[in-house]
């Protein structure tokens with residue numbers, strides 16, 4: 001059997017992986033890939049290769065007696081390494097397929113591993129649900145996994161035909177098609193400018209609104225081809241990226257309220273950490289990294305100052321000690337092995 005995109009296009013909203021792959025004799029995505037790869041080498045990729053794994057281990061220092069939360073479980077790569085180092089791990093993901101996949105893959109560690117489904121913006125409630133108030137470390141490795149990107153039916157990739165969905169949690173919220181087909185032009189423009197830093201945001205929003213009156217957008221390739229027809233690839237280095245890249249990034253951020261979830265998470269994290277507990281955040285684009293940098297900088301200052309004050313005052317938000325003055329990035333070996341690591345930035349703070 002071929003593991004073709006056609007198989008994935010059949011995935012419906014709220015379906016489990018099993019329901020969406022009725023013809024596959026394997027019981028989980030990884031096995032399905034492995035079986036199907038025998039007849040299709042183009043799918044020769046693992047679920048997701050964890051980025052900055054050595055660096056995460058060096059800062060998190062997982063060990064027996066420690067309880068760590070991996071709040072972006074994905075394929076469970078970071079979690080697995082922390083379990084192997086002897087820590088107990090609670091793994092959280094809002095994506096049902098990721099949760100199902102990692103829970104199965106990490107079954108051999110069942111006594112130390114608790115997989116949970118949810119959004120990291122709700123972390124205090126999620127942990128309370130399993131009777132946990134404090135932990136020794138929290139990791140978030142934000143964005144989408146390689147699996148989600150590869151999976152045409154999830155609608156994240158402009159290169160693969162699939163429904164224009166982009167929701168990580170398919171049990172709720174609006175899809176990218178809902179936004180593109182119904183938001184006022186002004187809101188689309190703001191999303192393209194602010195989340196995609198797309199300079200042609202105005203023109204694209206206007207043309208999308210004109211086109212949707214005749215024919216709403218339903219698929220990833222329909223939208224990507226339409227954008228490419230308005231602004232073809234430029235010559236030179238900028239032409240290497242597809243013209244729809246920024247719009248797709250912007251829609252994904254809007255659909256999943258990625259910046260809102262990160263802000264809420266940052267505001268909550270400190271009260272979940274034991275003194276000495278560490279918070280590790282890996283980001284992949286400048287909007288997120290800027291938010292993390294500013295938050296960590298402010299929360300690790302003992303005093304704050306303003307021009308109009310005669311002297312600095314104690315900072316009521318002083319919660320952390322900064323562990324990384326500059327973001328940690330991938331070394332040469334990782335850059336060579338994993339293209340995705342190119343834009344990864346890790347920042348770390350420690351609870352006082």
Ligand SMILES: C[S@@+](CC[C@H](N)C(=O)[O-])C[C@H]1O[C@@H](n2cnc3c(N)ncnc32)[C@H](O)[C@@H]1O
Nearest residue numbers: 050072074075076077078093094095119120141
């Ligand atoms: C980059 S992958 C993580 C990969 C993981 N570290 C590994 O080693 O396999 C990001 C994962 O985080 C999940 N995710 C993103 N935002 C989330 C949020 N707000 N709450 C919970 N999970 C989220 C995605 O569904 C995806 O599975």
